[in-house]
Amino acid sequence: MRLILLGAPASGKGTQAAVLTEQLGVPKISTGDMLRAALKDGTPLGKEAATYMNSGKLVPDSVVIGLVEERLKESDAQKGFILDGFPRTVAQADALDALLKRLGVGLDFIVQIDVPRELLMERATLRRTDKRTGQIYHLKYSPPPPDAELEHRADDHEEKVKTRLDAYDAQTAALLPHYEKLGVLRRVDGVGSPKEVTARMLSQIAG
Numbered sequence: 001m002r003l004i005l006l007g008a009p010a011s012g013k014g015t016q017a018a019v020l021t022e023q024l025g026v027p028k029i030s031t032g033d034m035l036r037a038a039l040k041d042g043t044p045l046g047k048e049a050a051t052y053m054n055s056g057k058l059v060p061d062s063v064v065i066g067l068v069e070e071r072l073k074e075s076d077a078q079k080g081f082i083l084d085g086f087p088r089t090v091a092q093a094d095a096l097d098a099l100l101k102r103l104g105v106g107l108d109f110i111v112q113i114d115v116p117r118e119l120l121m122e123r124a125t126l127r128r129t130d131k132r133t134g135q136i137y138h139l140k141y142s143p144p145p146p147d148a149e150l151e152h153r154a155d156d157h158e159e160k161v162k163t164r165l166d167a168y169d170a171q172t173a174a175l176l177p178h179y180e181k182l183g184v185l186r187r188v189d190g191v192g193s194p195k196e197v198t199a200r201m202l203s204q205i206a207g
Contacts, residue, residue, distance in 0.1 A: 017030075019198050035059065107184055
């Protein structure tokens with residue numbers, strides 16, 4: 001099974017990616033993980049990426065695609081993979097299509113987790129972290145114990161969340177129609193418990 005998993009911040013994409021990795025027996029591949037691994041291992045592409053990151057610039061698509069290619073050639077990805085949050089633009093999607101053609105493999109599905117914006121805002125802005133333990137709580141859905149020393153992460157403040165959601169919407173505005181035309185896009189309702197969302201996803205990709 002070869003999947004791309006897409007979803008806005010606070011859509012539950014990370015949770016679902018971890019569950020699907022377990023259920024399908026294929027690795028989750030994210031650009032963040034790949035960049036960290038390449039930097040740690042000191043690979044040529046990792047060193048090239050580091051020059052951009054250290055100067056505060058975005059890593060170019062050509063370098064990212066190179067990292068994706070290296071990762072997809074590893075043994076654990078031969079039976080399939082879940083690409084987490086990549087590609088983000090049509091240009092990246094085209095580059096990925098070309099790469100997969102070179103590797104002689106195709107994508108089975110692109111799964112977009114749909115969650116209403118108001119709920120995304122609620123999920124993100126009401127998150128709190130216990131400074132002592134690092135445990136993440138939610139003031140509405142998973143309240144902290146009375147003795148928790150809560151911290152409101154800067155990323156979860158309302159204006160920051162709005163900015164992140166706007167950026168996601170702008171990026172995927174053209175990407176989703178691109179995959180829809182190819183007939184591989186599946187949209188899943190992300191409202192409900194993680195188990196309910198997983199069941200919906202599995203029914204979409206099994207069908």
